[in-house]
Amino acid sequence: MRTSRKLTVGLLLFLICAGLAVLGARLGPRAASGVAFAQDGQMTLQGTGATFPAPLYQRWFSEYNKLHPDVQIDYQALGSGAGIKQFQQGLVNFGASDAAMTDAEMAAVKRGVVLLPMTAGSIVLTYNLPDVSGDLKLSRAAYTGIFLGKITKWDDPAIAKDNPGVKLPDTKITVVTRSDGSGTTFVFTSHLSAISEDWKKGPGAGKSVNFPVGVAGKGNPGVTALIKQTPGAIGYVEYGYAKQTGMPMAVLENKSGKFVKADLETGKNALASVQLPPNLRAWISDPAGPDAYPIVTYTWLLCYKKYDDPKIANTLKAVILYGLGPGQSSSVELGYIPLPDNVVSAVKKALSQIS
Amino acid sequence: MPPEAQATGDILSKGVEGSTLFLATASGEITRPPTTRERLSNRLFRGCTQTFAWLTVLLVILIVVRIGRVALPALHTYGVPFLINTTWDANRAQFGILPAIVGTLYSSILGLIIGTVFGLAIAVFLSEGFLALGLDTVIRTAGLDNSPFLAALPNRIEDLLKVTIELLAAIPSVVYGLWGIFVVIPMVRPMADWLHSHLGWIPLFGTNLSGPGLFPAAIVLAIMVLPTVSTISRDALAAVPPKMREAAFGIGATRWEAILAIFIPTAATGIFGAIILGFGRALGETMALAMLAGNANVISWSLFSPCNTLAALLANHFPEAGTAEVGALMYAALVLLGITLLVNIIGTVILDRAEAGLRGLR
Numbered sequence: 001m002r003t004s005r006k007l008t009v010g011l012l013l014f015l016i017c018a019g020l021a022v023l024g025a026r027l028g029p030r031a032a033s034g035v036a037f038a039q040d041g042q043m044t045l046q047g048t049g050a051t052f053p054a055p056l057y058q059r060w061f062s063e064y065n066k067l068h069p070d071v072q073i074d075y076q077a078l079g080s081g082a083g084i085k086q087f088q089q090g091l092v093n094f095g096a097s098d099a100a101m102t103d104a105e106m107a108a109v110k111r112g113v114v115l116l117p118m119t120a121g122s123i124v125l126t127y128n129l130p131d132v133s134g135d136l137k138l139s140r141a142a143y144t145g146i147f148l149g150k151i152t153k154w155d156d157p158a159i160a161k162d163n164p165g166v167k168l169p170d171t172k173i174t175v176v177t178r179s180d181g182s183g184t185t186f187v188f189t190s191h192l193s194a195i196s197e198d199w200k201k202g203p204g205a206g207k208s209v210n211f212p213v214g215v216a217g218k219g220n221p222g223v224t225a226l227i228k229q230t231p232g233a234i235g236y237v238e239y240g241y242a243k244q245t246g247m248p249m250a251v252l253e254n255k256s257g258k259f260v261k262a263d264l265e266t267g268k269n270a271l272a273s274v275q276l277p278p279n280l281r282a283w284i285s286d287p288a289g290p291d292a293y294p295i296v297t298y299t300w301l302l303c304y305k306k307y308d309d310p311k312i313a314n315t316l317k318a319v320i321l322y323g324l325g326p327g328q329s330s331s332v333e334l335g336y337i338p339l340p341d342n343v344v345s346a347v348k349k350a351l352s353q354i355s
Numbered sequence: 356m357p358p359e360a361q362a363t364g365d366i367l368s369k370g371v372e373g374s375t376l377f378l379a380t381a382s383g384e385i386t387r388p389p390t391t392r393e394r395l396s397n398r399l400f401r402g403c404t405q406t407f408a409w410l411t412v413l414l415v416i417l418i419v420v421r422i423g424r425v426a427l428p429a430l431h432t433y434g435v436p437f438l439i440n441t442t443w444d445a446n447r448a449q450f451g452i453l454p455a456i457v458g459t460l461y462s463s464i465l466g467l468i469i470g471t472v473f474g475l476a477i478a479v480f481l482s483e484g485f486l487a488l489g490l491d492t493v494i495r496t497a498g499l500d501n502s503p504f505l506a507a508l509p510n511r512i513e514d515l516l517k518v519t520i521e522l523l524a525a526i527p528s529v530v531y532g533l534w535g536i537f538v539v540i541p542m543v544r545p546m547a548d549w550l551h552s553h554l555g556w557i558p559l560f561g562t563n564l565s566g567p568g569l570f571p572a573a574i575v576l577a578i579m580v581l582p583t584v585s586t587i588s589r590d591a592l593a594a595v596p597p598k599m600r601e602a603a604f605g606i607g608a609t610r611w612e613a614i615l616a617i618f619i620p621t622a623a624t625g626i627f628g629a630i631i632l633g634f635g636r637a638l639g640e641t642m643a644l645a646m647l648a649g650n651a652n653v654i655s656w657s658l659f660s661p662c663n664t665l666a667a668l669l670a671n672h673f674p675e676a677g678t679a680e681v682g683a684l685m686y687a688a689l690v691l692l693g694i695t696l697l698v699n700i701i702g703t704v705i706l707d708r709a710e711a712g713l714r715g716l717r
Binding site: 078079080081082172174176179180181182203204205206207208209210211214215216217218222225226229230232233 | 442443444445446447449533536537540541563565566567568645646649650651652661667670671672674675676677
């Protein structure tokens with residue numbers, strides 16, 4: 001008798017809790033979508049997305065906040081994929097992505113999407129060969145061969161023939177890749193797919209691909225740490241990150257057969273070789289200029305065409321204009337490539353679509 | 356009526372009959388029925404505790420249901436081949452987690468073996484008074500044996516060691532991961548290179564250590580499970596009944612004979628439970644392994660080959676995953692949940708048995 005009463009009470013409590021939990025789950029997302037807090041003239045914008053431009057964006061947003069203390073912009077660098085997802089769900093005021101957005105992804109956003117390239121950057125191959133000083137030149141055949149797992153030793157003739165006078169060790173090559181999905185991987189694998197038929201048919205291009213060889217580290221810091229700890233390692237990281245951490249960068253062969261160092265000039269040349277279409281989305285998988293660095297990408301802010309509150313739209317536009325104007329000068333310092341003038345004016349024109 | 360209540364009732368009635376009990380005084384009874392307020396707060400308290408207890412159960416159910424619901428389409432699409440395929444390629448929607456399952460089990464078991472050897476040694480050292488033995492000799496030869504501070508010293512040091520080992524559990528796993536990359540990997544590299552070049556024909560040393568890999572991951576895992584294994588084993592050893600200890604020494608067993616042939620076998624079920632719980636901990640470990648295992652979908656006997664684990668796979672792929680991949684990841688999460696749940700249930704059952712087995716001896 002008593003046990004059955006206890007059971008009933010327990011069951012009742014259980015049901016009540018279950019009901020509450022379901023209710024909570026129903027209410028949860030809606031409560032969370034209340035972004036952009038405006039109170040007492042204070043405005044907070046929220047954005048999520050790519051890690052690659054994060055240092056630059058954070059610099060812009062904090063400087064903008066110093067000039068306009070009433071505007072606070074939170075940017076969470078959760079990755080391009082997360083940026084696109086949260087932007088589609090309407091959880092943020094803007095997103096950011098290194099891979100822009102595909103047509104299908106944009107079609108899912110009812111409020112309309114404006115893609116705005118904000119800055120650009122190069123991706124470099126960095127390595128750990130303690131006894132090799134000076135530049136290491138890698139031909140297209142050499143670095144695709146390395147990442148395909150066909151070239152396994154550093155003294156392979158395919159590497160040695162472009163590096164006369166450099167004494168290459170017979171160490172095994174350890175390829176280091178990104179373990180997490182990332183825009184960096186997308187840009188790098190798009191480039192490999194563009195220049196190598198084997199790569200295109202094999203691993204292909206994507207934010208995370210099935211790399212045939214190697215070990216993987218999480219994020220740029222993870223990859224860098226693994227390369228530093230492993231003699232004979234090679235991996236891809238962003239130029240700004242490699243520059244800051246003082247990693248050696250390989251000199252790569254570009255489309256016109258010239259060996260090009262990654263720096264500001266060669267990056268600018270790569271951007272100049274591509275004409276942006278009206279939707280401002282162009283992936284530079286293999287730039288053609290004779291002095292263009294081969295692996296370069298734009299990175300985009302994702303904005304809605306229509307905002308519920310015109311105040312949010314206007315604030316966001318002002319912030320973007322700041323990034324396009326004074327903000328471009330901090331990009332060089334942080335290892336990014338400033339946008340060419342024609343791109344800046346195209347982006348400014350595109351801002352008129354936002355309201 | 357429960358038996359205790361009946362017993363109290365008996366005493367009370369006897370007391371009244373014999374009128375020797377002080378329960379009833381001239382001014383009336385000092386016992387009184389609980390007031391309504393007391394009864395209500397009592398009931399409220401009981402209700403609250405019961406609710407919270409049920410909430411934890413509910414939470415586990417909700418997690419499983421939630422994961423299951425997202426995983427269900429993937430479960431239908433990929434089915435059993437998901438468990439035996441070896442590629443994880445989100446672009447081509449090919450998902451297989453065999454390398455991750457093998458890597459999870461291999462690294463956990465290896466870490467556990469190392470962790471158990473050290474953990475058990477620590478447990479024996481801390482529970483069998485070795486410290487007191489050594490210190491006593493020192494104190495006595497120094498002629499300080501009537502100082503109360505020094506007499507308490509062995510116990511204090513034992514406590515300190517115990518706390519220090521338990522502190523290992525409080526170190527964030529990302530710190531373990533960094534320590535693994537910058538300390539463990541360079542430390543084991545010369546040994547690994549030597550083993551590979553001299554004994555490379557043994558499958559265990561079949562590849563060279565390229566940096567992150569199974570072996571450094573297992574070493575770090577061993578340190579992470581050490582507190583679990585040593586603390587619970589120590590408790591199990593300390594719970595060996597004093598009667599048994601006295602009897603062992605009484606029949607003339609040496610210290611070693613007593614420990615190896617009597618105390619450890621007596622505590623064996625408890626120690627085994629500790630190992631299983633440590634195994635559960637190792638299986639679910641994420642961050643340190645994501646940093647140290649190499650995250651390569653490789654199945655290899657070699658200790659130095661990179662590997663992948665289920666938890667690391669989830670941590671690495673989840674933030675950028677599309678809808679199809681999220682489903683596959685949830686399926687993988689369900690598999691991991693199943694493995695850990697099974698291991699933990701086995702561990703708990705064994706621990707229960709251990710306690711039940713010792714009850715008769717007390």
